[in-house]
Amino acid sequence: MGLYYSHSIDWTDGGDTGAAQYKKKYPDYIDKEASNQYDPSPVSYVDYIEKKAKPQMREILKKFPNLVEIWYDYPVKMNLQQSFEFYKLAYDIQPKCLINKRVGNNLGDILTAGDNEIPAENRSETKPFETPGTLNDTWGYKSYDNHWKSHKEMLYWIAEIASKGGNYLLNVGPDGNGIIPEESVKILKGIGTWMRTNGEAIYGTGKWTTVKEGPTKFNMKGRDEDGNLKTESGKKISFDFSFTPEDFWFTAKDNYVYVISLATPVSETISVKSLFDYRQRIKRITVLGNERSLKWQVLGDKVDITLPLNRKTDESGFELKVELQ
16 A cells, blocks of 8 residues: 655645745745735745645654555755755655655656657666656546547556556546546446456566567657646647557566557467567567467468467457567
8 A cells, every 4th residue: 555645735734835935035036826915824844844734754664564655745946955854754654665756856766758648769868757647637536527538548657657657647537426537437447357368567567678669659648638648748639549450569577578569460470579579589488368379380470370260259369479589
């Protein structure tokens, strides 16, 4: 279990989010971010941190031992010393607990992508990363938010994030009675069904030498309130998450490489170019959910693999397990 704590913002108690302390250092600063300017609290930001936020964090850490992660959020104008103190507070009480980057000021054990954002493939960071995502466009619950992600889109997020070595932190917003919305349940059950057969290609895997091959590429920078996708350039696009039979994502674990396809093959033979450099190390290839070895051969600059004719699945794609010497 991991827990979320917004260490910087309490809208009704010291809710200037550090804007006042920041303005002392930078007098020209105009606070347009997240401060409570309608009903500001008389409590100073420093008093809020020392007398409320830190005691609450200590209580959480002592009450819930063996946490895997503390998910701090939105440091806004917290200074380096304050961010470090929240990092150290958690580390001193639970040293094995991971701290995310949103503790602030480039601290933390794991990087945190933007909301509903997948980092670009060429990112230079070496730390593991985590993408927080929603099932529609809402973190909490909105009865009128019907921009639900399709099953195919959810599988894309899972494959794209895992192939880049990341973790998908998927959010579900219950309603006021604590009920998970029916559409959320439907989406999660669909993922669960897929994972029962193909989870081996996701859980415990890491980044391989190749992230993805194939013609379909775009960098996911989230969605706007109209459901439009945003790319690295900020351009809004419409995309139905249909992929070609040449699109493959790759993950790796021990001496295995997993090949993930989200498209229906047009023939019984598929071609994977990224396996060519490993052709002399291939021992065995199977489809997840079927232990029978597949026939394969090197042809030109690619490896051709023959899929089983009796492949029974409700999914349009498939996942291969390649054992290497």
